[in-house]
Amino acid sequence: MPAYAIAHLQEAAPHPEIAEYIERIPATFEPYGGRFLVHATQHEVKEGNWPGHVVLIGFPGIAEARAWWDSPAYQEIAPLRSRRIEGDIILVEGVPGDYDATATAKAMREALPAD
Secondary structure (H helix, E strand, O other): OOEEEEEEEOOOOOOHHHHHHHHHHHHHHHHHOOEEEEOOOOOOOOOOOOOOEEEEEEEOOHHHHHHHHHOHHHHHHHHHHHOOOOEEEEEEEOOOOOOOHHHHHHHHHHHOOOO
């Protein structure tokens, strides 16, 4: 199943370290089959409050996403971003192509206490 690294990053002033991070990050995730799916694009808030930016990197699976995050190559450049931009970053496994949300709803209903 695919997996994703999702970042919600706060606004930050331009800085040479951020530019260097952006230049170097693709080389850190490409060996793990990663690629940008969302980067440097505008988002449209439909509900709630979502200041800042969204970054989405896709991977073939959660093992590859974890291996990228833990890799010496990524850990070497991560401070270039974290010193300059605050944010939240998660790794999350996707769902299979045949995922059926109605099956999840059915299981949820079956777990509800009887009236």
